[in-house]
Amino acid sequence: MFYCKFNDPVFVKLEKIEILVKVADKQNCDQILNELKEYSSDVDMELVGASVKAIGQIVLKVESCVRTAASCITDIVKNGQSLALQDAVVVAK
Numbered sequence: 001m002f003y004c005k006f007n008d009p010v011f012v013k014l015e016k017i018e019i020l021v022k023v024a025d026k027q028n029c030d031q032i033l034n035e036l037k038e039y040s041s042d043v044d045m046e047l048v049g050a051s052v053k054a055i056g057q058i059v060l061k062v063e064s065c066v067r068t069a070a071s072c073i074t075d076i077v078k079n080g081q082s083l084a085l086q087d088a089v090v091v092a093k
Helices: 010-023 029-039 045-061 063-079 082-092
Strands: none
Touching: 010 029, 010 045, 029 045, 029 063, 045 063, 045 082, 063 082
8 A cells, every 4th residue: 555654754754645646636536635634633743734735736736626625624624733724724725
């Protein structure tokens, strides 16, 4: 499985997130967006920011996944985690 594992070093997780953005398309964007939403609840500030920004990049790339992305961003804002909140608001805007 390609997705980030909990014991991956942060730099590996960040690279995997970049690759996920590049491979996102209509068929897999919902699955990738939900995975990125889970990463936004991590304790590492850098990973949280990268995952939320990746959601915004995927929306720009694959317009058909706007509803799923909006749902992910809404969930991130509702959870109110301070690390993700700022980036989520920027992406939502």
